[in-house]
Amino acid sequence: MVSVLQRMRALRTLLAIRLGPGAAILPPEVTRIHLDFAFRINGGHRGARHFWRQFLPRLKYHNPGVPMTVTRHEAFSSPATLTIHYTSALHLPSKAAISSTTTPLTSSAPVPQSTPIAATVTTEVINMKDKPEAEILAKLMEITKAKTVRPTEEEKRMIKDMEEHQTRTDKDRAVQAVETARKKREKAMLAKAQGEVDALIKNM
């Protein structure tokens, strides 16, 4: 396994999934978000894919209970849409825990049903075609009135730490690159000289 320190440094990217554009808490009326776009970015599907790759994980982290699904298709002439499913206050799912969490189950017990999702009453569609990902996100935030998550003091400190670490590594990398280039050059020169000597011996 990879060393613990190495893995922990990789895990600091978890901060990036907690904070940044897209880190927002959706109101309880939003029951589901569905994205529909093409496999390829041609024909204006670039923003949609970037939205999925960059912002949707953050949104999902802060709203773990909201199903977010993505359907992709071959034809890029078709529309790229983001559908927000709403339910009315009446249809909100009860906050009580489902049975599997309250009663201890043996290993042979049947699989509990996934949370029943509240019935969709209304939907709203955002057209994602030919739009950059930031614009799609802004539109989503505006429509759903989602609350942006701000970093706490500790998180701010961690972000600063990470930035410092990044600048340090960049500096180290530059130094190392010079050194590696020098070694490579020397090696090449040596090889060339060796080749000349060999050629001389052969021609003798």
Added chain:
Amino acid sequence: MANLSPCLAQMSKLSLSAGRQIAHSLPAPFLAPATKRYASNTKEKKPAGNPQKNKQKGVVEKKKKKGRTTYLQYDQKDSEQFSLCDAMRYIRAFEVGQKPTSVKYDVAVKLKSLKNGPVIRNRLRLPHPVSTDVRICVVCPPDSKYAEDALKAGAVLVGEEAIFDAVKDGRIEFDRCICQTDSLAKMNKAQMGRFLGPRGLMPSTKLGTVVKDPALVMKDLIGGAEYRERLGVIRMAIGQLGFTPEEMQRNIKTFIEALRKDINVLSEKINKEMVEVVLSSTHGPGLPLNGTFIDPNSKITPRELSTGA
């Protein structure tokens, strides 16, 4: 005798002339040492297999650096650990928009163990199987009772010669292979090990895939999963993305308990220990688990993690 003496004379003449010829025909002085070297080489005996015996006196051999006999261990104090629900929340965020049936959670258990010691290898049936579409091949006489039972239990291929021929042609259309005890001799004779061995499909008594009644074992194999220790780590797929935290908890518990049993079965001299358990997924990062189900200060409920996508 009369015949022999001229013969001897001829030989001596030949040897004499040969010697002279060599002396004369040396074309250049610098070639001489080369021929010399060649001659001395042929005289020298090749050393026999044992290097200890052939050790020259007074020559100190360079000592080889001795490697570790155990796998490297890291300080777990550096590790940040997560409760199962927290880990699942992160992983579900990383896997957003993926198909819940194709993305899998997997678990890696790091062991403290010897590099050259015995390894843990076993089969396990999880309470909530990860994949149920395993193609099983049963090697037994095609008209026997075993064949009938195996087909009923869901085997894809049943037979003897037909399977051997197919495998030799390179058509291996199964993921698991079970052999009936009486057919093993035939299987070995057909040299199936050469084809199935490298893929880990060759049945063996050690693994419990050579049995009296294949149908019984098949029940375990369908929905069962194999695991083995490689480089001191055991990795196994433990769930689908759509699983609820409770399902995952049950699966992980069963897995860890099975491992504990396997470790106890090993002889007393061998000391294996579980060091850490890491939960990961197809595209997600590896999150070390701390053994708790949910963090008491956590704002989320397991219910929120139970939605399908």
